[in-house]
Amino acid sequence: MATDVKYRTDDASNNNVTGKKAQLFLKKAEVDLSFENLTYTVNTFSKFKKVKKEILHGINGCFRSGELTAIMGPSGCGKSTLLNVLAGYSISGSSGQVYLNDSLRDEKQMANISCYIQQDDYVRDLLTVRESMTVAAHLKLPTTESTTSKSGQVEDLLDALGLSIHGDTITKRLSGGQKKRLSIALELITNPSILFLDEPTTGLDSQSCSQFVSLMADLAHNQSRTMVCTLHQPSALLFEKFDQIYALSTGQCIYQGPSNLVIPYFSERTIVCPPYHNPADFLIEVAIGEYGTDVLAKLADTTKTTYIKKHNNCHSISDDQELQLENGTCLKNNNIVVKKQGPLKNKSLNKPPYYLQAYHLYLRNVIMYKRNKTNLMLRIIAHFVIAIIFGYLYRGVGNDASVMISNMVFVYGTNLFLVYTGQMAVIVSFPLEYKVLKREHFNSWFKLFPYMISILLVEIPFQILCCLVYIVPSYIMTSQPLELMRFSYFTLFLVVTSLTSQSTGFLCGATLPVKVSVFVGPVFMVLLSVFGFAIRFTDIPAIYVWLHYFSFVRGSFQSLVYTLYGFNRGVLPCSDEMYCHYKNPIKFLTEMEFAQVNIYPEFFYICFFFLCTYVLTTTVIWYRLNKR
Numbered sequence: 001m002a003t004d005v006k007y008r009t010d011d012a013s014n015n016n017v018t019g020k021k022a023q024l025f026l027k028k029a030e031v032d033l034s035f036e037n038l039t040y041t042v043n044t045f046s047k048f049k050k051v052k053k054e055i056l057h058g059i060n061g062c063f064r065s066g067e068l069t070a071i072m073g074p075s076g077c078g079k080s081t082l083l084n085v086l087a088g089y090s091i092s093g094s095s096g097q098v099y100l101n102d103s104l105r106d107e108k109q110m111a112n113i114s115c116y117i118q119q120d121d122y123v124r125d126l127l128t129v130r131e132s133m134t135v136a137a138h139l140k141l142p143t144t145e146s147t148t149s150k151s152g153q154v155e156d157l158l159d160a161l162g163l164s165i166h167g168d169t170i171t172k173r174l175s176g177g178q179k180k181r182l183s184i185a186l187e188l189i190t191n192p193s194i195l196f197l198d199e200p201t202t203g204l205d206s207q208s209c210s211q212f213v214s215l216m217a218d219l220a221h222n223q224s225r226t227m228v229c230t231l232h233q234p235s236a237l238l239f240e241k242f243d244q245i246y247a248l249s250t251g252q253c254i255y256q257g258p259s260n261l262v263i264p265y266f267s268e269r270t271i272v273c274p275p276y277h278n279p280a281d282f283l284i285e286v287a288i289g290e291y292g293t294d295v296l297a298k299l300a301d302t303t304k305t306t307y308i309k310k311h312n313n314c315h316s317i318s319d320d321q322e323l324q325l326e327n328g329t330c331l332k333n334n335n336i337v338v339k340k341q342g343p344l345k346n347k348s349l350n351k352p353p354y355y356l357q358a359y360h361l362y363l364r365n366v367i368m369y370k371r372n373k374t375n376l377m378l379r380i381i382a383h384f385v386i387a388i389i390f391g392y393l394y395r396g397v398g399n400d401a402s403v404m405i406s407n408m409v410f411v412y413g414t415n416l417f418l419v420y421t422g423q424m425a426v427i428v429s430f431p432l433e434y435k436v437l438k439r440e441h442f443n444s445w446f447k448l449f450p451y452m453i454s455i456l457l458v459e460i461p462f463q464i465l466c467c468l469v470y471i472v473p474s475y476i477m478t479s480q481p482l483e484l485m486r487f488s489y490f491t492l493f494l495v496v497t498s499l500t501s502q503s504t505g506f507l508c509g510a511t512l513p514v515k516v517s518v519f520v521g522p523v524f525m526v527l528l529s530v531f532g533f534a535i536r537f538t539d540i541p542a543i544y545v546w547l548h549y550f551s552f553v554r555g556s557f558q559s560l561v562y563t564l565y566g567f568n569r570g571v572l573p574c575s576d577e578m579y580c581h582y583k584n585p586i587k588f589l590t591e592m593e594f595a596q597v598n599i600y601p602e603f604f605y606i607c608f609f610f611l612c613t614y615v616l617t618t619t620v621i622w623y624r625l626n627k628r
């Protein structure tokens with residue numbers, strides 16, 4: 001990776017590279033993020049009883065614009081929890097005040113000015129780096145900006161983050177560090193004032209880590225961004241690159257201040273760092289309690305009392321190390337003059353309308369579908385192969401009165417096949433998709449409605465294609481009536497049934513964990529099939545009658561049989577010379593209790609089922625995305 005980056009570890013050259021590029025982007029407000037008495041509580045279970053567990057214990061802090069801050073502490077101390085709460089990713093269970101400059105945080109405003117990059121690099125694997133960036137630009141930048149300006153910004157960002165030469169690389173082929181840079185580039189397109197990063201250096205080698213932290217520092221210093229990230233145990237070199245350290249120990253803050261003052265601060269309190277010791281290791285050792293647990297309680301008390309929110313939003317590491325100035329600034333002991341930020345204005349971004357969001361998401365889906373050729377080809381080939389197998393097994397049954405029952409079994413099998421393939425094709429894919437969707441949605445790329453439309457716009461035509469690949473050969477091979485009207489109805493019913501079944505797959509995938517949904521989805525379909533048509537209506541126990549009416553598979557099956565044998569179909573030829581009981585199709589329909597079937601209400605019921613399932617799916621996804 002060393003050869004591919006445009007920036008270097010040395011800070012001056014970093015400033016040159018991103019500094020120049022930064023001028024091209026819209027200047028964003030400088031935002032100081034501070035919080036007071038922040039508490040986070042979760043519900044856990046102990047001895048089968050619900051108990052509350054407090055993870056953050058009323059902590060205070062301030063992250064300033066133009067600074068790179070690391071939240072550090074031992075594993076399980078609450079770093080990610082704090083980041084989640086500050087970013088607005090976890091809301092329920094939290095209490096306390098979070099301020100953006102001097103005003104209380106507003107969720108909508110926060111979404112406009114910040115972005116959250118999680119530990120796992122949930123990027124779209126099948127897009128190239130440039131394509132990913134272009135889609136992000138179209139979705140996130142104002143519609144007033146021209147396409148040329150957007151692509152200019154994309155190129156500048158790729159350049160600034162050392163990704164230009166990988167512009168045409170598929171993202172799944174990127175290294176870990178490059179993926180992390182891409183996930184930052186994707187969010188930087190709107191030039192957010194605050195960036196939250198959860199363990200951005202995890203999985204990177206020391207050189208990549210160093211380059212990455214330099215890049216983050218660079219992004220903070222240029223354009224005065226507020227960069228906050230969680231960190232495990234960095235090397236001494238890496239540690240120095242951070243402007244501020246916020247150290248946690250079991251949900252309490254034990255230090256906030258410049259990285260170079262960690263050792264003097266602790267030694268002032270008789271906690272002495274051994275010579276030649278990595279200050280980051282020392283900090284973690286203190287936080288774990290290796291220097292005594294009573295020390296931790298004192299440190300937590302001290303940081304609480306020295307947090308002076310009411311004095312210019314400056315948080316000092318100790319009273320004597322901060323000099324308050326009268327003009328609204330405070331002079332820190334590392335000689336940085338910190339300016340008090342003015343109130344934040346609530347600016348609305350001119351985001352693309354729904355139809356444009358759906359359009360760009362649709363184009364993105366088309367590219368991803370095209371790249372996922374193996375999966376697509378497998379789906380098409382599977383439909384074709386089964387069509388040939390079924391067609392061969394049931395050859396000629398469609399026009400022979402002596403094997404009418406066999407033809408009914410063919411219709412039954414066809415219906416089931418398309419119901420299951422429609423459902424299973426999406427039931428597993430959605431949970432994988434959900435992780436990326438959550439990241440993009442949280443970072444305000446688009447609204448859920450256009451996203452759902454964009455999914456349907458690619459899934460529906462493809463499922464229709466799969467249905468046709470199955471229906472045409474099997475229909476011909478089984479010698480079904482070659483009449484346009486019957487063929488059209490037959491195809492129409494199978495297509496809408498398959499799409500409705502697909503919608504139940506989306507619902508299961510969106511609602512349940514994969515392991516449960518792959519079980520529940522098919523079981524649901526079995527129930528609909530059994531109570532739909534595997535039992536005569538008169539034999540269904542009264543308590544299950546509703547299932548008979550509820551089953552769209554039943555409506556589809558009855559309509560398919562009626563389409564083939566109803567509509568005054570004439571007497572059928574009979575291969576059995578002795579006796580043909582069902583020579584006249586109406587006799588067959590009457591005995592099967594299908595003679596009174598009206599296919600039009602059945603069609604509308606299936607469509608209604610389809611719509612309701614999608615409305616329910618969208619509601620469930622919306623709830624999950626907004627449940628924080």
Ligand SMILES: Nc1ncnc2c1ncn2[C@@H]1O[C@H](COP(=O)(O)OP(=O)(O)OP(=O)(O)O)[C@@H](O)[C@H]1O
Nearest residue numbers: 042043044055073074075076077078079080081082
């Ligand atoms: N929803 C939850 N239910 C129960 N416990 C939780 C929940 N969320 C977090 N915790 C607990 O809170 C503590 C802090 O978790 P958090 O993920 O913030 O730690 P961390 O400092 O980021 O750890 P690491 O560095 O290992 O990622 C942990 O003990 C964790 O088990």
